[in-house]
Amino acid sequence: MSAGLLQPPVSRRVLNLGDLMTQTASRLPGHTAFVWGDRAWTWQEQNARTDAFAHALQAAGIGKGDRVLVQARNSNAMFETMFACFKAGAVCVPVNSRLAPPELAYIAGHSGACAIVRDDIFAEHGQAALEQMAECRLHAVIGVRQAGEQSYEDLVAAHLGKMFHSVRVEQDDACWFFFTSGTTGYPKAAVLTHGQMGFVVTNHLADLVPGTTHEDASLVVAPLSHGAGIHQLTQVARGARTVLLAGDRLDPAEAFRLIEEHRVTNMFTVPTILKRLAESAAADAHDHSSLRHVIYAGAPMYRSDQQMILERLGKCIVQYFGLGEVTGNITVLPAYEHDVDDAVQTCGASCGYARTAMDVRIFDMDGNPCSDEEQGEICVAGPAVFAGYYDNEEANEKAFRNGFFRTGDLGFLDERGYLTITGRASDMYISGGSNIYPREIEEVILTHPAVAEVAVLGLPDEQWGEAGVAVLVLKPESSLEPAVLTAWLGERIARYKLPKQVVIWDELPKSAYGKVPKRLIRETLLAGRE
Numbered sequence: 001m002s003a004g005l006l007q008p009p010v011s012r013r014v015l016n017l018g019d020l021m022t023q024t025a026s027r028l029p030g031h032t033a034f035v036w037g038d039r040a041w042t043w044q045e046q047n048a049r050t051d052a053f054a055h056a057l058q059a060a061g062i063g064k065g066d067r068v069l070v071q072a073r074n075s076n077a078m079f080e081t082m083f084a085c086f087k088a089g090a091v092c093v094p095v096n097s098r099l100a101p102p103e104l105a106y107i108a109g110h111s112g113a114c115a116i117v118r119d120d121i122f123a124e125h126g127q128a129a130l131e132q133m134a135e136c137r138l139h140a141v142i143g144v145r146q147a148g149e150q151s152y153e154d155l156v157a158a159h160l161g162k163m164f165h166s167v168r169v170e171q172d173d174a175c176w177f178f179f180t181s182g183t184t185g186y187p188k189a190a191v192l193t194h195g196q197m198g199f200v201v202t203n204h205l206a207d208l209v210p211g212t213t214h215e216d217a218s219l220v221v222a223p224l225s226h227g228a229g230i231h232q233l234t235q236v237a238r239g240a241r242t243v244l245l246a247g248d249r250l251d252p253a254e255a256f257r258l259i260e261e262h263r264v265t266n267m268f269t270v271p272t273i274l275k276r277l278a279e280s281a282a283a284d285a286h287d288h289s290s291l292r293h294v295i296y297a298g299a300p301m302y303r304s305d306q307q308m309i310l311e312r313l314g315k316c317i318v319q320y321f322g323l324g325e326v327t328g329n330i331t332v333l334p335a336y337e338h339d340v341d342d343a344v345q346t347c348g349a350s351c352g353y354a355r356t357a358m359d360v361r362i363f364d365m366d367g368n369p370c371s372d373e374e375q376g377e378i379c380v381a382g383p384a385v386f387a388g389y390y391d392n393e394e395a396n397e398k399a400f401r402n403g404f405f406r407t408g409d410l411g412f413l414d415e416r417g418y419l420t421i422t423g424r425a426s427d428m429y430i431s432g433g434s435n436i437y438p439r440e441i442e443e444v445i446l447t448h449p450a451v452a453e454v455a456v457l458g459l460p461d462e463q464w465g466e467a468g469v470a471v472l473v474l475k476p477e478s479s480l481e482p483a484v485l486t487a488w489l490g491e492r493i494a495r496y497k498l499p500k501q502v503v504i505w506d507e508l509p510k511s512a513y514g515k516v517p518k519r520l521i522r523e524t525l526l527a528g529r530e
Helices: 019-027 043-059 076-088 101-111 120-130 152-159 194-207 227-238 252-262 271-279 303-313 393-399 438-445 482-490 518-529
Strands: 032-036 039-042 067-071 091-094 115-119 138-142 174-179 189-193 217-220 241-244 266-269 293-296 317-321 331-333 359-363 376-381 404-413 419-424 429-431 434-436 451-461 465-474 501-504
Touching: 019 043, 019 076, 019 227, 032 043, 032 076, 039 043, 043 076, 043 138, 043 152, 067 076, 067 101, 067 120, 076 091, 076 115, 076 152, 076 227, 101 120, 101 174, 101 189, 115 120, 120 138, 138 152, 174 194, 189 194, 194 227, 217 227, 217 252, 227 241, 227 266, 241 252, 252 271, 266 271, 271 293, 271 303, 303 317, 359 404, 393 404, 419 438, 429 451, 429 465, 438 451, 438 465, 438 482, 451 518, 465 518, 482 501
Parallel strands: 032 241, 067 091, 067 115, 091 174, 115 138, 217 241, 217 266, 266 293, 293 317, 465 501
Antiparallel strands: 032 039, 174 189, 317 331, 359 376, 376 404, 404 419, 429 434, 451 465
16 A cells, blocks of 8 residues: 555444434434324334334344345334344345235345245235245234234334344445346345445435424335335434325325425425326315425436426425435435426426536446437446345446446436436337437427326337337326327427327326336237237
């Protein structure tokens, strides 16, 4: 090592992520931490229950590095389980509660889980998971247990009142397996670490919800197993209360009632959910002036939807671009950058600029840097990038190049460093030798007054190689003939970009996170050809 440089430390010890709750409970013991239906818990109560379950994990022989599979709907128990895993040094493996039993079984086996925490309604899922696990040291059930299972509440009660001292962790110790959605191939486990997540929490607080304190409140309208769970870590760090919807499905009327009642200041959501909330009549029936940071991510938002939401909710929306592998930390477009007027929102359809301490660049497919306004693959480096995919060297080799994580998204940077996403590399199709990017066409179609939603994708075609298909959902009481749309669209985009077919559906399929999986649309369209 060169003279004058510091010698590397013997240890890179960091804060155990679970101690975010410990610290807040010490500082704000009597402050409301969590609200669900007609029940509420203080930080002292929440931390005591979390400590109790951490003791239960430890008593079952679950410790540092052990994986705990969690299939549960949003609840206080699910929230406590995550932090108990962190404190025990275990790796939390939360999954989409809407997975089918075979899907959960795959994740159980692939993650190497040795424990399960699940809702009682997922008995079939639990059995499928057990069949793929080499061992199961703990099978805890939230709700009514069956023979061979243990009650979550009984486990908490057995250890309640005993303080838990969090396990020592290092910078690169795993704390969370964030499974990708699996839109291409099988889901992969992105390994998130204690050190990385400490940075993510700090970055979220700085760039997404600046000024958050214990006087704030956050409404949860998305699954805590993924992006919403990461968002809630920031609320725990600052002592803001977390408010859950009573059920596991979005009810706009209830959401706005809770926003008014708790003076909610922030929430994490995805474009389709945010659009549904803004379009609801409940937005007019309740006071939502407390909202400061309504964060949307997970998929690009069309400019027409953005303008409608701004008109309905005001300048409180915050966009970020990021993937699970980068825990949301790529770009941010703050509330003050949003505006209904295109002359004021000068960044247009951009998703913002690079997050603090993150390096965002555009490279061509050969790994060469692109110039301003030149389209290429969006790549990112920095402290928020995950440690890699668990037990998947092939995927890791494909995901990284020259130290940058390859997002698989296409876009360009302008001269100010604002990023515009043009689509997924996997969404692009080649028709008659020309590259077609669906998002560009979708943006134009959505400006038609009769269209509510649209998805454009390429399907195999004998003449063209691939041909574009536009799948539409119309607004209520609207009608539109495919030929009329094609003629209208022909006046607005180049002819080679025109979809060769237009179909109208009652609705587009949605994932549990509100995304539109084009894979499912493609499968449905191809099945119709048979």
